[in-house]
Amino acid sequence: MKVSIFPLVLIAGTTMFSCVSQKKYDELSNRFNSVYSENQGCQTELAVAKSKLANFENSNNQFENTVSSERAQVRELQKALSNCIEGGNKNVAELVKEINESNKYIKHLVNTKNKSDSLNMVLTNNLTRSLSREETKDVDVQVLKGVVYISLSDNMLYKSGSYEISPAAGETLSKIAKIINDYRDYDVLIEGNTDNVPINKTNIRNNWDLSALRASSVVQALQNQYGVDGKRMTAGGRGEYNPLTSNASEDGRSKNRRTQIIILPKLDQFMELIGQAPKD
Template identity: 65%
Template sequence: MKRLSIYAGVAFLSAALLLSGCVSNKKFRSLQARHDEMRAKEQALTEKYQEAQQQLSSANTRVTSLEDQIASERANVKSLQEALNQCLTSSNQGNVNISKLVDEINASNRYIQHLVNTKNKSDSLNMVLTNRLTRSLSREEMQDVDVQVLKGVVYISLSDNMLYKSGSYEISDRAGETLSKIAKIIADYRDYDVLVEGNTDNVPISQPNIRNNWDLSVLRGSSVVQALQNEYGVDPKRLTAAGRGEYNPVAGNDSESGKTRNRRTQIIITPKLDQFMELIDKAPESSPNSEDVPRDTTRTSPLRQ
């Protein structure tokens, strides 16, 4: 619009000059200068217009980009809100599960405490059993008898010199008094099972009715079991005879003293297995009373080396 106005002005001046006839040089130069000035302004305005158009286009591009970002952020916010709602729902369910888990943990702790109390009772009984047995044995008998408590099990190790006739599985006369004392202790502890296990050194046996050390060890264990049953009245249902030959040594077989230690029969006294299985299969309904826990829980060390 401004450009048309300028041209119109120039045309009007030119027409006026033509109508008026002649115009002085001074006046013409003035009009020419005015015309050049107006052309310069027109050029400047055109450049500004073009620059403004470019800025507007750039601004529109930025607006479009911002609108896209806003739309993306709104979608992200919606997704986060949905995830939050799902978490809140899961959390409510999780609180219920946590409560159940706490109850189960408490029940497990009560069960563990019950097992600990039972083990402490067993350890205390083992201590009493061991003390009674060692007090009943004479000093001479203790030369051939070793009593230990290892991992809740009582081990009574008897030397073959005391138990058997040389190179035989027949029980000697001097073993009778010692076995009678052991049998009395076993009979008093009815909740314990008894395993009698024969052991030998690595010297091969040469007997017509004994094939090897396996046979000898089992026969020796069986001899003690039958003596406990037939001569001392131990319930045979509590007894088990076994042999380990030369394969469970407690010393080296490269010396006579080592071989002597390896030639032994062990009477192993353990709580009945079915009682332990009952504990495993069924947890207690309530926590045991604190007074059930024995005060003396000292570990038992071997009485003799």
């Protein structure tokens, strides 16, 4: 059962008021208000930290499933080795080499994943620490399947019903650009999303246009104003077809209207990791 502390504080304050001077009472009241405000701030930061931890744990669980699958394949190879020894139909030395290579590749994947997770955690922590408490209301940072997603609300980014960047978004974009420039081995995908309400503008045909134009505006701001290399960035629009939640309410539509900055390993490096086992 939750008990509100305010009536108790009020009663205690009333009792104390008759025993202490007005000055002392005011001093104690101010100290209480200050401590209570700090506690509320700590609760907010704790909730944000728990959310990030849950995301990291989810990513780790998905990777563990992948490792379990690879290990199951190793067990199958070991079973095949036993069958071949019994039947004499296969070269034992070749099977041993195949098993060793599989184990080496698993270790390579684990080490690479751990390195990637560490870099993503540092990147995310650096970004969230640079944001003010007010900015965190409009910026959501998550790591999903080894990829960093920075989701920006359209209320903060754009003028109403427009794809022009709002002056208020400049400071936040500059902080994101600094992180992007610090991690030059990552590519950046800017992805615009809308709700399902049709746009009514003479120069914008539909929500596809609006989402793509908004993504393009962010790309150009990052390049022209904050020095992000244009070769690293891609702009794309998903219209109303990638919602986070239902569009039935204003709150849901507001969540769906967003622009995501997705920071991910370069594609050529990723394909090289998948296609090649580590060398001796």
